[in-house]
Amino acid sequence: MRRGHRPSVAPAGRPRLWGRHAVAAAFANPERTVRKIWGTREALAGFGGLPTDVTVQFAEVTDLGRMVPADAPHQGVVIEVDPLPDIWLGDLLEQGRDDRRPLVVLDQVTDPHNVGAVLRSAAAFDALGLITQDRHAPPESGTLARSASGALEIVPWVRVVNLARALDEIGEAGFWRIGLSGAGKRPLGEALGTARVALVLGAEGEGMRQNTESHCDELARLPISPRVESLNVSNAAAIALYAAAART
Template sequence: MRKGHRPSQAPSNRPRFWGRHAVTAALANPERVVRRVWGTREALAAFGGFPSDLPVTYAEVADLGRLVPSDAPHQGVVIEVDPLPDIWLGDLLEQSEGNNRPLLILDQVTDPHNVGAVLRSAAAFDALGLITQDRHAPPESGALARSASGALETVPWVRVVNLARALDEIGEAGFWRIGLTGHAPRTLGEAIGTARVALVLGAEGEGMRQNTEAHCDELAKLPISPKVESLNVSNAAAIALYAIATRGA
């Protein structure tokens, strides 16, 4: 896959990940550059060793707490990393040929916990990848990696400048673009069909922007009770991915 690299960052701006799942996944990802490791002796012993050129610092729990946001559940290990190389949308769409895996598109979802949880669901249901805008999506961070529970390292995440143009390209690649919104006339089950699906979800409260809806082939809703106005975007993504995975079953 052809990839580009973001401009180099000063060490102070590099993301720091914490927790066993996020750290283990980052270390196992050949595309991820890990710059430094801190941890308690007990926690680091569980990793069974590190590359000889990777700086490793033993630290007390209190010292680790000063490396990450307050109350972050670091589980005794923190790493400093470079952001992953950029992935191009065209390359991801080339990979989609010959399979029926869904795509996920988020329209201005900025909460790192939500994006991380969506990545985790994407990994669970073998989605092809995640598409977001470059400027209106969270950067890689410890909170996002923690919520993704390792999926940040395994699910391709494409950042695009213009989401409407990206949706056009996705449609030309043969995906049926379904935007999830509560005001749609049909349910997702009625709209899925048999084609490859690109699911489009908007931010909580505001939902998808009008221009994003206009670049979908169809709008659909989840059949939730009127007792609840809407679902968290990560919950909606998980339910929609399950519906796609089990269609026709």
Template sequence: MRRGHRPSVAPSSRPRFWGRHAVSAALANPERTVRRVWGTREALASFGTFPSDLPVTFAEVADLGRLVPADAPHQGVVIEVESLEDIWLGDLLDRGANDRRPLLVLDQVTDPHNVGAVLRSAAAFDALGIVTQDRHAPPESGALARAASGALELVPWTRVVNLARALDEIGEAGFWRIGLTGAANQTLDQAIGTARVALVLGAEGEGMRQNTEAHCDELAKLPISPKVESLNISNAAAIALYAVATRG
């Protein structure tokens, strides 16, 4: 380990993750390449032994704060990583060919905290994966990894150029595509059925685009009180995944 050096804050194109859950999960993921580690002596001691070829630098808390966005809760450890390799939609669909795990499709959900929280719900309910557009979804980042609390390393994430075409492919693979919207006439439990399910969720506020709705088999809503206009997308995803997991 390098000792007594002030961490470099030179701009990097690589994502930096922070927080013990996100860092532990990244280090444990054989598909993730970790390039550098910075941390306090106390924090790094909890991770045990690092690979001999991985640069590890002891740093003070204040210096770690210079490596991440202001007020980021780094918990004494920061890593620099390579983004995970892309997963093709066809490969993802083939993975779940013989089970009923649900798929999540996000329509222009751009907030990294929301996408991270959705990944966490997807991991909790063993979803097959999530599908987003490549140009209207956040990249891997420390904020997203922190919100996902390790789930970024567990849940397959496919980025597609055209969401409508992707929904066509998902339907052809045998998924019943259910778009969640408060304007639907039926509730989710009435729409689920027995087929493999792809849950389609739109961004908060704007909801699903009309073209996305047109590529769903059915539209459904969650049975929430009229006192509340809508739910945060991660809460809606968690409730919908639970409904699929517990269907008859």
């Protein structure tokens, strides 16, 4: 790649991922199709081995910087990929029929940093998967993958057309659907019980929509100090996932 040359824009629907963790996780994911790799010689050498059927183009740091958002920490490598294959909710529920791993459901959380951070926590606490509404969630992107630090390739992410219907299906599969809300009558620790749980969280500020709340079995609150009105949705998800994982 010549100095000063601006790389071509990725074709519509093909995200570009960057950063060592996100790229290494993409290479390791058999469900991920990598179309092209750009990187410095030093950064690419650090991966040990690259996919053999993918075009590799050596680039300078300044060239890579033009391929990602301003000041994005690309760490010397950028890849172009196909979006991951769709996952059906029914298939995910069937896979998790015999275990107690929690589900995470996000209601209109659109910030890719938040969704990426939730995916990272979901991976850390071995959640069964993430459920979002297709039209009100961010697409796969380098920003989201970077925030997820590899978890985008690990945690099943189901996008549904209608979140209320999805919650009905989740309930029919035997999950106790707990919506996190400051208006909850019980703290989350008491609401968790021993059943399989789906943790439902709304967008920061607006919270869950009323229709989403009505499809939960219970609303529960996190026992935070009254000096703080609320937590960022990704922080709340991490705490809730820890509480679910720590049940005896």
